[in-house]
Amino acid sequence: xxxxxxxxxxxxxxxxxxxxxxxxxxxxxxxxxxxxxxxxxxxxxxxxxxxxxxxxxxxxxxxxxxxxxxxxxxxxxxxxxxxxxxxxxxxxxxxxxxxxxxxxxxxxxxxxxxxxxxxxxxxxxxxxxxxxxxxxxxxxxxxxxxxxxxxxxxxxxxxxxxxxxxxxxxxxxxxxxxxxxxxxxxxxxxxxxxxxxxxxxxxxxxxxxxxxxxxxxxxxxxxxxxxxxxxxxxxxxxxxxxxxxxxxxxxxxxxxxxxxxxxxxxxxxxxxxxxxxxxxxxxxxxxxxxxxxxxxxxxxxxxxxxxxxxxxxxxxxxxxxxxxxxxxxxxxxxxxxxxxxxxxxxxxxxxxxxxxxxxxxxxxxxxxxxxxxxxxxxxxxxxxxxxxxxxxxxxxxxxx
Ligand SMILES: *Cc1c(COP(=O)(O)O)cnc(C)c1O
Numbered sequence: 001x002x003x004x005x006x007x008x009x010x011x012x013x014x015x016x017x018x019x020x021x022x023x024x025x026x027x028x029x030x031x032x033x034x035x036x037x038x039x040x041x042x043x044x045x046x047x048x049x050x051x052x053x054x055x056x057x058x059x060x061x062x063x064x065x066x067x068x069x070x071x072x073x074x075x076x077x078x079x080x081x082x083x084x085x086x087x088x089x090x091x092x093x094x095x096x097x098x099x100x101x102x103x104x105x106x107x108x109x110x111x112x113x114x115x116x117x118x119x120x121x122x123x124x125x126x127x128x129x130x131x132x133x134x135x136x137x138x139x140x141x142x143x144x145x146x147x148x149x150x151x152x153x154x155x156x157x158x159x160x161x162x163x164x165x166x167x168x169x170x171x172x173x174x175x176x177x178x179x180x181x182x183x184x185x186x187x188x189x190x191x192x193x194x195x196x197x198x199x200x201x202x203x204x205x206x207x208x209x210x211x212x213x214x215x216x217x218x219x220x221x222x223x224x225x226x227x228x229x230x231x232x233x234x235x236x237x238x239x240x241x242x243x244x245x246x247x248x249x250x251x252x253x254x255x256x257x258x259x260x261x262x263x264x265x266x267x268x269x270x271x272x273x274x275x276x277x278x279x280x281x282x283x284x285x286x287x288x289x290x291x292x293x294x295x296x297x298x299x300x301x302x303x304x305x306x307x308x309x310x311x312x313x314x315x316x317x318x319x320x321x322x323x324x325x326x327x328x329x330x331x332x333x334x335x336x337x338x339x340x341x342x343x344x345x346x347x348x349x350x351x352x353x354x355x356x357x358x359x360x361x362x363x364x365x366x367x368x369x370x371x372x373x374x375x376x377x378x379x380x381x382x383x384x385x386x387x388x389x390x391x392x393x394x395x396x397x398x399x400x
Pocket of ligand 1: 193
């Protein structure tokens with residue numbers, strides 16, 4: 001994350017700008033990386049499997065495949081689902097573009113379902129009307145760390161043979177009806193991202209979690225060029241010149257989406273601290289709810305009884321969209337690195353050029369016009385939280 005330069009605060013003091021998100025890397029994390037860098041395996045060594053096992057132990061999933069990014073995880077999960085040219089993938093417009101781009105990577109068509117205005121999550125009730133004979137995949141995105149209504153979505157999808165891939169890039173540590181994000185109790189696969197702004201980091205990195213052996217075996221091969229060495233799976237087995245310990249074969253088109261051992265060592269160290277990271281985020285969210293909930297001009301995020309959020313983001317929505325930009329600029333000039341999540345994916349020029357038009361998802365567009373994400377990360381100090389609250393409150397008290 002970029003740390004912006006200091007700004008002049010009260011009395012001309014230079015204050016460090018508070019970013020909206022920031023990774024937590026401590027000496028033990030650095031040690032963990034250093035240890036691997038001095039070992040025999042920089043990549044494709046034991047740390048990848050160790051990290052995958054730690055992810056399974058934490059989430060409750062049976063299998064994990066660690067890859068080079070959350071985007072790579074989405075790509076191979078989509079490919080493993082069997083989606084092909086002309087098929088459709090339903091997702092939310094309030095997400096990072098990668099959630100929809102995975103359809104385009106497979107020459108499939110993204111279809112956008114509108115959201116719930118108070119959570120920013122895909123509205124499960126709106127999905128059914130968008131399902132066609134071509135719908136192969138649904139990608140619910142747990143926006144900000146609050147879980148989508150997965151039981152409803154999975155029931156609707158599995159009845160029709162549609163594959164559900166949860167985008168849990170925001171939701172490591174969250175739970176749906178007491179079942180951890182990544183457990184895949186109400187989905188076929190779940191993807192995670194370990195970008196530095198997310199709950200834990202490996203620099204760049206991601207993972208696909210699943211309980212299906214079939215998906216797991218496909219994902220392993222997709223990560224590594226579609227290659228297998230597994231004797232039982234070889235197509236050309238027992239035919240000279242193919243048999244022998246040297247032999248491996250490529251059976252379909254895969255990629256190099258491998259992650260390194262030193263990244264996974266960082267991931268293991270980070271994952272060991274996930275509960276404390278998430279607890280800190282929850283405490284910050286409670287403070288924001290209590291303090292910002294008093295302000296007339298904004299709405300705070302709704303909480304659903306089925307979801308225990310891991311608070312990747314804390315977002316406010318201004319009641320009057322006409323002042324959003326002014327508040328955003330006021331935050332920045334006061335040393336607070338706010339951000340807006342997200343421009344509805346289909347309004348990006350690339351998507352517009354494909355024929356997507358404004359007005360497609362009115363609630364998502366309205367949400368985008370009101371949303372501001374304010375600082376939320378485990379190392380945020382009490383004094384910084386108070387500063388954020390004061391700057392937002394003063395704006396509405398017209399003290400600015
Ligand atoms: C970060 C993110 C991704 C992509 O993850 P990368 O690791 O950056 O490739 C996908 N979906 C969502 C919702 C994200 O926030």
